[in-house]
Amino acid sequence: MVGTVGVESMSVLSNGKSQLLSKDLDPTALVPEQLPPVVVSNGGRGDVNNNNNNLKKREIVLGRNVHTTCLEVTEPEEDDESTGDKEAYMASVLARYRKTLVERTENHLGYPYNLDFDYGALIQLQHFSINNLGDPFIESNYGVHSRQFEVGVLDWFARLWEIEKNDYWGYITNCGTEGNLHGILVGREVFPDGIMYASRESHYSVFKAARMYRMDCVKVGTLVTGEIDCADFKSKLLPNKNKPAIINVNIGTTVKGAVDDLDLVIQTLEECGFSHNRFYIHCDGALFGLMMPFVKRAPKVSFKKPIGSVSVSGHKFVGCPMPCGVQITRIEHINVLSRNVEYLASRDATIMGSRNGHAPIFLWYTLNRKGYKGFRKEVQKCLKNAHYLKDRLREARISAMLNELSSTVVFERPQDEEFVRRWQLACEGNMAHVIVMPNVTIEKLDDFLNELVQKRLIWYQDEKVQPPCLAADIGRQNCSCVLHK
DSSP, rough: OOOSSSOOOOEEOTTSSSSEOOOTTTTTTOOOOOOEEEOTSSEEEEEETOSSSSSSEEOOOOTTTTGGOOOOOOOOEEEEHOOOOOOOHHHHHHHHHHHHHHHHTTTTSSOOOOOOOOGGGGGGTTTTBBBBSSSSSSSOOOOOOHHHHHHHHHHHHHTTOOOGGGGGEEESSHHHHHHHHHHHHHHHOTOOOOOEETTTTSOOHHHHHHHHOOOOEEEBBBBBTOBBBHHHHHHGGGGGGTTTTTEEBBOOOOOTTBOOOOOOOOOOOOHTOOGGGGGGEHHHHHHTTTTTGGSTTTOOOOTSSOOOOEEESSSSSSSOOOOOOEEEHHHHHHHTTTTETTTTTTTESSSSSSSSSSHHHHHHHHHHHHHHHHHHHHHHHHHHHHHHHHHHHHTTTTOOEEEOOOOEEEEEOOOOOHHHHHTOOEEEETTTEEEOTTTTHHHHHHHHHHHHHHHHHHHHHHTTTTOOOOHHHHOOGGGOOOTTT
């Protein structure tokens, strides 16, 4: 329940002065974010509710978009301490913001965040600046850390991915991207002249890493499911047999939730003449890396196979309220990165150096509360609800696809940008997707589906405007356009 703040609300004028707002104002009233203008396919601007069949995108202009809703920082007035005006103003801003968060969290379907969590027991630790700088396994001179929690979390994931305590090294990252940056960096340090291979549907951070590290990067084609096409992979490997291979394997692609066949990737490398000491595999398991171990008949991601590293996000399926992740690699690889840091009285092989010491505690808390049984139950719920969504979309004659082992349901991109924004859908080309997470209930999916069906009656009331064809994106068997239904 969100209540109002028991103070008179303030507004800040352009000159920085504060003034009292009307007593009738609800300080928690939602302030809708301004929607940037739409760019239609011909480059012109259009209305977000324009029902033409052109592909429309929100305009993204560097430095402009965020300033449409900027909350200005102003200097305190001399009498603020006695009047409390500034405190009252800030309290009203935070109250409105909290109400906005409640509303936006309620309609959240397109991004892989588990919003079903309660960390009330950890509020007592928010008064401390906890920093796990340096190596997790070597204490530094900075004593306010949570290494004991961090190593406990790392050991849990090491067991999950089948590697002995003495054989792995890892750390809790600040996000999933950092896990990819680190895993690929280790691969580059092990093979400085190696060529990186990644499917074209890999997360953008993989290609960011290639640019940052000035690596030769070869994009590999994908199947219609989004999974890496190992026939194309083979054709890209053979001309480069003289150079080591650094491969990114997706345990759930960004848009379609496709899982690359790790065993087939390894087999392809071996068939092309690459021995195990001439390739390095990083597994990007941002979301599904934690789900797959609890899916029956799912292929294993395991260090018993010739892989170099695995990373997973902590703020996705686990449900940590701040971005974080886990990166695990073989200890034999980490010596090429690790350096003594006298200032810390420790060693460091991480990307960022200073790391959020609260994140390991949140992860430790959730892993202890849920355990393997709890995660298995949540995975089964997500997969069941994802099939429900896919089936209902098909019943409504809406193009839809759901990969095996996935909770990402891909469907036709809605025509209305406001609808996309309301449900926070992730879109690419003619596709949009819903990622069914533990907090996504059948009731919420029904609300979304009912609204989508009603909106489509408006969007496509004119027979000249038809839903897009998704045959090339998700396969003819999954497409319900006029040509394939």
